[in-house]
Amino acid sequence: MPxxxxxxxxxxxxxxxxxxxxRMAELDVSEVICLGDIVGYGPHPDAxxxxxxxxxxxxxxxxxxxAVVDPVCAERFNGAAKEAVYWTRDVLGPLHLNALLxxxxxxxxxxTVMCIHACPFPGPTDYVHDKQVAAWxxxxxxxxxxxxxxxxxxxxxxxxTPNPDDILTAPELIAYLPQDGVEVKLEPxxxxxxxxxxxxxxxxxxxxxxxxxxxxxxxxxxxxxxxYDIAGVQAxxxxxxxxxxxxxxxxxxx
Ligand code: ZN
Numbered sequence: 001m002p003x004x005x006x007x008x009x010x011x012x013x014x015x016x017x018x019x020x021x022x023r024m025a026e027l028d029v030s031e032v033i034c035l036g037d038i039v040g041y042g043p044h045p046d047a048x049x050x051x052x053x054x055x056x057x058x059x060x061x062x063x064x065x066x067a068v069v070d071p072v073c074a075e076r077f078n079g080a081a082k083e084a085v086y087w088t089r090d091v092l093g094p095l096h097l098n099a100l101l102x103x104x105x106x107x108x109x110x111x112t113v114m115c116i117h118a119c120p121f122p123g124p125t126d127y128v129h130d131k132q133v134a135a136w137x138x139x140x141x142x143x144x145x146x147x148x149x150x151x152x153x154x155x156x157x158x159x160x161t162p163n164p165d166d167i168l169t170a171p172e173l174i175a176y177l178p179q180d181g182v183e184v185k186l187e188p189x190x191x192x193x194x195x196x197x198x199x200x201x202x203x204x205x206x207x208x209x210x211x212x213x214x215x216x217x218x219x220x221x222x223x224x225x226x227x228y229d230i231a232g233v234q235a236x237x238x239x240x241x242x243x244x245x246x247x248x249x250x251x252x253x254x
Contacts, residue, residue, distance in 0.1 A: 002216040003028060004109075006196040008035035008117070008149025010052070011064065012042025012088065013200030013250075016209040017051055019228035020199050027213055027224070033109075035149040035196070036062025036117035039100065040081065042200055042233065043240040045088045049096045061103035062117040062149070063126075068092070069101045080243035087242055112216060114143040118150040127151050131170040134193055138168050145186065146193045147214070153204040154197035154212065154223040156184050162191060177204075178212075178223035186219040194221045207253035 005024040010017050024032065034056040039045035041064070052059050067074040067085045074085050089097070107115040118126040119133065121140030127150060128137045134157040137146070142164045156176040159168050176184050186192050197210025204210075208225035215222075230250050237247035 003030050004214045004216070005029040005032045006035065006147055006194070006212040006214055007032065007056075007199050008196055008211075009037040009062070009152050009198035009200060010034070010039075010042075010048050011037055011198070011200035012039045012045040012048050013209075013233050014042070014044035014047045014051075015229040015233045016200045016226075017048055019226050020209050020211050021051065021055065023224065023226045024211065024213070029213060031057045033057065033107075033115060033147065034059040035115060035147055036060045036103070037064045037149065037198075038062070039068055039088050039092075040064025041084050041242075041246050043236040043242060044233075045092055046096050048200075049092075049099050053099060058107045058109070058115055059103055060107050060115050060117055061100070061105055064088075065100045065103055069097055080245050083243055084246060087240070108143065109216075112144055113214070114141055114146045116146065116148050118148060120146060120148070128157070128193060128195065129153065129155070131157065131173040131175050134173055134175070135168045135170045137193055138164075138191065141191065141193065144188075144191050145214070145216075146191075148193060148195055149198065151195060151203070152198035152201055153195065154178050154210050155193075155195045156221060157193040158187075159191040162189050164191070178221070180208075180223065180225040183220040183222045186221060188219070192221070196223060201250065202253040205253050207251055
């Protein structure tokens with residue numbers, strides 16, 4: 001059955017990732033798709049890469065994954081994010097670094113789904129967080145459904161036309177903020193950008209891990225939220241010597 005678990009922005013948070021894997025096993029999914037940022041911020045990059053390699057049939061490269069293996073890209077990062085990129089590069093061995101290096105920027109599932117980490121079209125920002133940016137993003141999408149992450153906020157944007165050549169404006173789009181366990185119906189005569197939120201560092205003021213299930217038969221996208229051991233990963237973050245702010249923000253989901 002074509003039910004895909006969609007995960008993104010794990011960010012080296014192993015307790016969150018394990019809790020999500022356990023939960024998705026109960027949801028009868030057939031494949032797991034990772035939209036990138038396996039590492040960066042969190043204290044368990046190696047274990048998270050291992051689980052992605054083991055469980056994900058498709059995995060695209062996020063900007064943090066890229067920065068860890070590309071020093072030029074790392075220079076564009078600031079503050080705690082940059083510090084975490086350097087820390088991650090130092091602790092990973094050649095096999096794990098190579099796994100990040102071999103990730104592709106995009107992947108397709110047949111003619112239906114495009115997978116990418118951030119905005120698929122050059123626009124005002126890489127973060128598809130509102131209808132304005134989504135209108136730009138749709139220009140880079142030639143499939144009915146585009147899955148992306150990067151904002152760490154679960155969202156769905158709906159375009160009123162199935163034609164990828166139609167130029168869209170923000171007022172024409174519908175934005176949904178999917179609630180835990182509530183299906184968003186994907187209509188056949190429209191197009192969609194779907195973001196499952198972040199497994200390892202949610203930023204929508206809900207500290208629970210986020211992921212989604214895309215059912216390409218029933219045509220639904222359902223976000224799920226999962227509690228995990230936040231205190232445990234906070235302690236590991238401190239112990240690793242990573243910036244304190246990276247541990248603190250996990251408790252508030254921001
Ligand atoms: Zn991220």
